[in-house]
Amino acid sequence: MSAVVSAPRGARLLPRDGLTWFGAVCAALFCLLAALGPSLAGDPNATGSDVLAAPSLTHLFGTDQLGRDLLARTAAGTRVSLTVSLAAVALGLLVALPLGIFAGYHGGRLFDDLIMRVLEIVQALPMFVLAMFVIGLSGTATAHLGPIPITMTTKVVLLLGVAFVPYFARVARAATMAETGQEYVAALRVVGVPRLRILFGELLPNVAPAMVVQAFLAMALAVFAEGGLGFLGLGVQLPQATLGNLTGGGTGYLPAGVWWYSVLPGAVMLAGILGFNLIGDALSDSLGGRGTTHVETR
Numbered sequence: 596m597s598a599v600v601s602a603p604r605g606a607r608l609l610p611r612d613g614l615t616w617f618g619a620v621c622a623a624l625f626c627l628l629a630a631l632g633p634s635l636a637g638d639p640n641a642t643g644s645d646v647l648a649a650p651s652l653t654h655l656f657g658t659d660q661l662g663r664d665l666l667a668r669t670a671a672g673t674r675v676s677l678t679v680s681l682a683a684v685a686l687g688l689l690v691a692l693p694l695g696i697f698a699g700y701h702g703g704r705l706f707d708d709l710i711m712r713v714l715e716i717v718q719a720l721p722m723f724v725l726a727m728f729v730i731g732l733s734g735t736a737t738a739h740l741g742p743i744p745i746t747m748t749t750k751v752v753l754l755l756g757v758a759f760v761p762y763f764a765r766v767a768r769a770a771t772m773a774e775t776g777q778e779y780v781a782a783l784r785v786v787g788v789p790r791l792r793i794l795f796g797e798l799l800p801n802v803a804p805a806m807v808v809q810a811f812l813a814m815a816l817a818v819f820a821e822g823g824l825g826f827l828g829l830g831v832q833l834p835q836a837t838l839g840n841l842t843g844g845g846t847g848y849l850p851a852g853v854w855w856y857s858v859l860p861g862a863v864m865l866a867g868i869l870g871f872n873l874i875g876d877a878l879s880d881s882l883g884g885r886g887t888t889h890v891e892t893r
Contacts, residue, residue, distance in 0.1 A: 618873025632670025680817035687759030695767025718761040811875030
């Protein structure tokens with residue numbers, strides 16, 4: 596027995612309006628720059644004699660204080676941002692989905708209460724405070740957990756992934772509780788279908804649309820958070836370029852009229868945030884708002 600959620604005939608996955616297409620273009624350009632930019636733009640750490648040169652045909656994004664091509668560094672930073680964001684969202688989903696589905700299926704019972712209280716404790720810790728605490732203990736250098744090296748990039752992924760777990764688990768729990776009240780779930784219980792098959796064979800496919808929406812919205816938040824950590828010096832460290840440390844590093848040159856150093860990497864980061872956010876909103880609209888929740892960010 597299988598529960599199928601079907602869209603009305605003629606329904607579109609994404610509504611065809613200007614904002615949606617603008618978001619899709621922004622997200623596509625962001626992803627293309629991350630995927631192809633580093634191989635096309637060259638070595639992001641290669642220095643040159645053109646120091647703080649304005650954008651030109653030779654250097655489309657200009658150069659920095661060491662003569663390094665800012666397009667190459669922005670492309671490398673975009674790849675870091677996209678990789679970290681994808682990994683953090685995937686980690687958050689991997690942990691939160693089973694927790695949220697189990698909690699929603701046992702709604703109101705001890706197991707549900709225990710999971711929700713633990714998630715509330717995690718959510719009560721502001722992300723940037725947690726980042727400062729972890730980095731203060733471990734430093735910005737590569738740490739080792741036994742034989743396993745933990746780079747700064749890995750630390751940022753783990754921080755963001757942990758921060759996303761309560762966010763995703765609450766959505767999964769709410770969606771599961773809504774599905775658990777449906778007649779098909781009661782019928783499956785009556786005929787003796789195993790619990791795990793109900794949870795992951797029947798409920799999970801019906802919870803998935805709401806989680807896809809949240810994944811796109813979380814991608815926007817992850818790009819912003821990774822950039823914010825880099826801007827504050829709490830993220831991936833120089834000389835490895837990220838959108839955050841490029842934007843932060845260029846602010847000191849703004850009074851001298853060197854606007855391109857921080858503005859252009861910042862614009863790329865903004866394009867990623869807008870793109871993923873607008874796609875998530877459009878997907879939520881196409882689902883009738885079922886994929887949207889109001890989550891407090893700290």
